[in-house]
Structure formats: C-alpha cells, structure tokens
Amino acid sequence: MTELSDEALLAGMAIGDETAAIAFVRRYQRRVYGLALSIVGERRAAEDVAQDALLRVWRHAQVFDPRRGAAAVWVLAITRNLAIDAIRVRRPTPLDPASFLSLGSASDEGVPDEAAETIDRAPEIREALATLPPEQRRAVMLAVVHGLTAADVSERESIPLGTAKTRIRTGLQRLRRALEAQVRFP
Amino acid sequence: MSTVPSGCGRLEGELVELALGTLSGTQRATVLAHVQGCARCREEVERLSSVADAVLATAPEAEPPPGFELRLFERMGLSRPRHRWAPRRRAARVTLALGVVAGALGAGLGAGLSAASGGPAALAAPIAADLTAQHSIRGEVYLAAGSPGWLFMSVQGVGVTGLVTCKVRSTDGKTATVGNFWIQGGAGSWAYELPVPAAQVRSAWIASGGVVLASAKLNG
Numbered sequence: 590m591t592e593l594s595d596e597a598l599l600a601g602m603a604i605g606d607e608t609a610a611i612a613f614v615r616r617y618q619r620r621v622y623g624l625a626l627s628i629v630g631e632r633r634a635a636e637d638v639a640q641d642a643l644l645r646v647w648r649h650a651q652v653f654d655p656r657r658g659a660a661a662v663w664v665l666a667i668t669r670n671l672a673i674d675a676i677r678v679r680r681p682t683p684l685d686p687a688s689f690l691s692l693g694s695a696s697d698e699g700v701p702d703e704a705a706e707t708i709d710r711a712p713e714i715r716e717a718l719a720t721l722p723p724e725q726r727r728a729v730m731l732a733v734v735h736g737l738t739a740a741d742v743s744e745r746e747s748i749p750l751g752t753a754k755t756r757i758r759t760g761l762q763r764l765r766r767a768l769e770a771q772v773r774f775p
Numbered sequence: 776m777s778t779v780p781s782g783c784g785r786l787e788g789e790l791v792e793l794a795l796g797t798l799s800g801t802q803r804a805t806v807l808a809h810v811q812g813c814a815r816c817r818e819e820v821e822r823l824s825s826v827a828d829a830v831l832a833t834a835p836e837a838e839p840p841p842g843f844e845l846r847l848f849e850r851m852g853l854s855r856p857r858h859r860w861a862p863r864r865r866a867a868r869v870t871l872a873l874g875v876v877a878g879a880l881g882a883g884l885g886a887g888l889s890a891a892s893g894g895p896a897a898l899a900a901p902i903a904a905d906l907t908a909q910h911s912i913r914g915e916v917y918l919a920a921g922s923p924g925w926l927f928m929s930v931q932g933v934g935v936t937g938l939v940t941c942k943v944r945s946t947d948g949k950t951a952t953v954g955n956f957w958i959q960g961g962a963g964s965w966a967y968e969l970p971v972p973a974a975q976v977r978s979a980w981i982a983s984g985g986v987v988l989a990s991a992k993l994n995g
Contacts, residue, residue: 597929597964607853614847622843624834636840640847647851656938656957662828669831714829733830738797739788754788761791765826 595660602650610647618643620661621668628672628734638675642668673736717767721760728756729764783809783816790816794823902973904991906930906981913989914964916979924973926953930981931962933988940982941967945975946994953979 593612601609618639625638645667653663718726724746731737731745743753783790789806792798798806810817906914906928914930928941941953951970956963958981969976980990 593929594931594962594964596959600964600966610851610853611848614844614851618839618843618847619836620834622839623837624831626837627834632840635837636843639839640843640850643847644850655959655963658828659959661832665831665834666828714833718830718833729830732791732795732797733827734834736795736797738799739792754791757795758788758791761794761823761826764830765822768826768829 596653596655599646599650599653599655599660602647603653604651613646614643617646617661617664621664624665624668625672628669629675634675635672638668638672642671645671669734669736676735713768714764717764720767721763725756725760725763728753729760732757733761783813786816790820791823794820795827902976902993904979904993906979906989906991908933908987908989916991916993918969918973918976918979918993920973924969924971924976925966926969926973926976926979927964927966928979928981929964930958930989933958933981934961935983935988936960937983939963939988941965941979942982943969943971943976943979945971946977947975956981 593609595613595616598609598613598616602613621642622635622639625642626632626635629635629638642664646664653660657663718729721729728742728746731742732739737745739754739757740750742748742757743750746753748756786806786809789798789802790810793803793806793810810820902918902920904916905912906916911932913932914928917927919925919927926941926943933939936959937957938955939958940955942950943953944950949971953970954965954967956965956967974994976993978990978992981988
C-alpha cells in the first residue's frame, strides 16, 4: 500500500480532520512556497502567499471536485492566483519570467501517484520550454504563471496585441505537441 | 498547427485566454457560449488548459522559512503535532478513514444525509478489507456502521483515468451502486454513504465499462 492520495487527504480536510491537514501541508508546502517565491520574488511575501494558499485549501477543501482535475493543479492554481494578487498590489511589473525556470526543479519525492502524474511532466515541459524562441517562452510564462492577459503582455513587451496573442498561442501549441509526442493527454 | 475548425478561427486567441482564465467577463461569456456548442473548440480549450497546468507544475520547490509550519498550523487552528504522521501504518489509515466517515456524518459530506445521522460515538468498529485485482492489492475498503453506513475506498494502480462505478453486493445477493467516482492515473479515494447496512455488505468493487477493476470481500 502507498500513502493516502491527495484526494483522500482533501476529503479528510473537508470534514476537519487535522491529521489529514497536517499530512497535506507537509506534502505541499515546498511546492506551494516555491511557486509563490518564483512569482513574487521576495521571501516574506512568498511566505504570506504560501500560508494564505494552504489556509484557503484547508478552509475550502469541501469544494474541491476531483472530477475537474488533480489536487496538485487545484492547489497550485490557488497559489498562483494569490501570488498574482500580491504582486498586483506590491509590484507594478512582474518578476522576470525566466526566474521561474532558473530557480530549480520540481521534485516528485514523496508525492502520490496522481499528483506525480502532473509533476512527472515537469522535465518534459522544461525541455520543451527551453526549445521555444525566447519571445514565445516569455509570453507563455507571463500569461500562464503571472496571469497576464494578452493585452498586458502586449504592453509589457511593447509589441502589438496580435503579436502577443500569437506568441502565447503558438508557444502553448508547441508545448502541447511536444508533450503529446510523449504522453497522450486525457 | 491549430486544431480549431476554420469557422472558429476568429476565436482562436480567445480560446487561449479562456484556457488561461484571463478573459474578461463579457468576452468570457461570449466565448463560453460558443465553446459549449462546439466540441472541437471545447477540446482545444481542455488541451490548452492541460498544457497550462503542466507549465505551472514546473514550479521549482523551495524550503519555506523556519517556523513556517507552526505559524500555518496556528492559523489553521490545529494543535501542534508532536510526531510526523506515519501514513503507511494501517492503524493511522483506519483512524483517518474513520475520521472521514465520522466527520462526514457530522458535516453532511455527500448526498442525502439525514439530520438524525449519528456522530462518531454512534460508529461501530470499522469493517476493513484489501481491494485486490489478479491477486495484487490495489487499495483498501472500510465500512462504518451507522444510519446510514459509510464506505471509504482508496484505490491505486488500476491503470485507468476516468469515471468508475463503485458497487456493493449484500448478503442476500443483491447488488447496489454506491456511486460514480473519478480516478486519475489509476488512483483515487472517496467516502460515501452506503445504500445498504454495512453489516450486510459481502463484497465491494469498482468497475469501468462493465469490467471489474478491483474487488474486496467483506464481512467474512
């Protein structure tokens, strides 16, 4: 038997099980803090974001619906959204998206199978990101990680709106093809 | 190369932003209305969303500052844990399973709970069994007596992603469906109320497309 899945822990958290909550926090705190730090770029702010994200998971575990995606995706999306809110208040210009790729790599150590499935794609995604033209990679990272709209990317990169849209779309499509060459998406 | 139908080409950029969640309210409503009626665009959005999720999953890990955990647990209102949780111990899993079931009774998790549902004190000792397939363990099943009784099932390694049906057979030979549940990468877990008394459940299993993926014998 392997350890309980993320979904089982979230089910426990949904009804206030402290043991489940502690296990979940210990499983995710490094990833949540790492994502927050890579977006906000400052340790104190990153801790605030990471704490708020995990607190939100604890308080709203009952609304998690595993039919809509893996727990890891849900938790990281919460973290990303809180980090984006934080930098909108604190920092008018987002951190350089290149920092996301240069800080290190995600690890699947101690992560159960279904979360690991998402993480397992990380090396392939990193490899595929590295093959994108720099301007496409920046546009993708600004849109996906930093939550910028195409109009925001256009303004930040000083390029026409249509060009920003094309860079984001083309970059994502290239990534998709690179991943599909290895694993079929569900 | 795009997979969006040529007639939908004008929405290509908007599909990307819909997948990324960066569309404004009005635009979002317009694009959603189209996507709901266009299977190929819907599939395109789902694929782009999967890519975006995968990009987010490349986030680097980092060690939180000292005291992070304790500060968080205080905010969560948790008592300070003295020991690391030992999830591989069956006793710990039984406790959690009972916690899920008992808490679900109290908190109303799932459908159709009656106000007269018992709390933890009303629960009898759980009935537990391994979930197996081809003589290999694929998970565990716990049943908790009560009104209604509860089933907790944890499964992994069954090699499918998608909806599975969880069923039980009672001692009178009748089959009842517990519910349909999502399995991701061959693994999933759920707690749900039993359609028959826990003491009468003879076996439980999950199936996909009429094929039994794993099963467990219960109550002797």
